[in-house]
Amino acid sequence: MITDPRVFEDDHLPRELMHREGAVETLLRAWEHTRLDETGDEVIIAGSSGVGKTALARHTLQRLATQTGINHAHVRCLGATPASILRTVCQEIGAGPPGNASTEVLQERLIEAVDRPTIVILDEADDLPSSPALDLLAGVPQLSTAVITHDLHRWIARLDHVESRYADATTLTLDRYGVSELADILGARARAGLPPTAVTRGQLERIADDVAGVAREGIQALRAAAKLAAERGHGTVESADIDDSFERARHRIRQSNLRSLPYHHQVLYAILFETGPLEAAALHDRYETVAAAAYDDHRLTPVGKRSRRNKLQKLITYDLVAREGPQHDPTYVAVDEDVEPTLTLPTWA
Numbered sequence: 001m002i003t004d005p006r007v008f009e010d011d012h013l014p015r016e017l018m019h020r021e022g023a024v025e026t027l028l029r030a031w032e033h034t035r036l037d038e039t040g041d042e043v044i045i046a047g048s049s050g051v052g053k054t055a056l057a058r059h060t061l062q063r064l065a066t067q068t069g070i071n072h073a074h075v076r077c078l079g080a081t082p083a084s085i086l087r088t089v090c091q092e093i094g095a096g097p098p099g100n101a102s103t104e105v106l107q108e109r110l111i112e113a114v115d116r117p118t119i120v121i122l123d124e125a126d127d128l129p130s131s132p133a134l135d136l137l138a139g140v141p142q143l144s145t146a147v148i149t150h151d152l153h154r155w156i157a158r159l160d161h162v163e164s165r166y167a168d169a170t171t172l173t174l175d176r177y178g179v180s181e182l183a184d185i186l187g188a189r190a191r192a193g194l195p196p197t198a199v200t201r202g203q204l205e206r207i208a209d210d211v212a213g214v215a216r217e218g219i220q221a222l223r224a225a226a227k228l229a230a231e232r233g234h235g236t237v238e239s240a241d242i243d244d245s246f247e248r249a250r251h252r253i254r255q256s257n258l259r260s261l262p263y264h265h266q267v268l269y270a271i272l273f274e275t276g277p278l279e280a281a282a283l284h285d286r287y288e289t290v291a292a293a294a295y296d297d298h299r300l301t302p303v304g305k306r307s308r309r310n311k312l313q314k315l316i317t318y319d320l321v322a323r324e325g326p327q328h329d330p331t332y333v334a335v336d337e338d339v340e341p342t343l344t345l346p347t348w349a
């Protein structure tokens with residue numbers, strides 16, 4: 001039944017960003033100086049998972065690049081070191097092969113290469129306030145950034161420098177879509193990726209309502225409903241297909257989320273998946289038991305308890321792990337028994 005699966009992929013960028021027109025205009029105003037060959041404003045885009053933060057930044061930057069030819073890069077910062085962030089920027093703007101150069105050398109290459117306004121999207125940037133990467137990028141003339149994070153106020157509060165260049169940043173906090181708005185977005189995806197009359201407006205509104213306006217969940221639920229309809233031999237999407245679409249969609253999103261996470265998160269998830277519910281103390285003990293083997297021959301080294309807690313919170317945010325019980329002594333449990341770890345822990349550890 002799906003005629004074009006690409007329109008249901010997370011990285012698909014529609015030509016029109018429906019019901020985000022005001023946010024697009026705000027970003028264009030923040031970057032309007034680039035039309036005069038000047039540096040754009042710093043930007044912070046915040047909002048919960050699945051509301052379209054990355055799509056907004058990419059869509060607007062693509063539109064600006066079409067009009068002005070501005071240089072740009074997109075860096076996923078979760079788990080990235082300052083050097084790897086600068087290395088990705090170098091690669092995307094054509095600043096020469098970065099190799100294993102130090103952060104200082106990479107910054108120098110960027111300073112030499114950035115000879116016109118350049119915008120860098122810093123995606124999944126929740127941990128960047130404590131990273132030297134921001135200062136290193138700030139030292140590159142004509143380069144500005146668009147930071148994507150979940151909590152605007154928490155991100156700003158964690159900045160190391162009071163007199164930060166982000167003090168006057170353009171800020172946007174994206175809310176979830178209304179039911180009618182998300183139904184419009186789903187309708188556009190259906191027209192692009194499904195046969196005509198495959199799904200009704202009422203069904204789209206039902207999906208939008210059930211996912212509480214979260215675009216990513218709605219798009220994946222629509223995809224799942226269409227797949228189920230095809231598997232069941234239905235000519236169009238039926239109510240039963242929608243009934244069963246939501247858990248399949250959440251499962252696919254969880255799988256995608258897990259694949260996107262860095263190695264430390266993978267180790268913690270594997271422990272919980274293979275061991276079952278663990279109280280916090282037992283989880284830390286288990287991590288320390290398997291750490292030597294899990295990190296053997298890996299470029300990374302085990303992390304401390306504080307870092308583990310931060311990574312567990314990311315697993316919770318991504319709906320991979322649930323935290324139960326009292327705040328001071330929680331129990332952690334893997335949410336979906338069908339989302340298998342990407343790595344296998346040693347059985348003897």
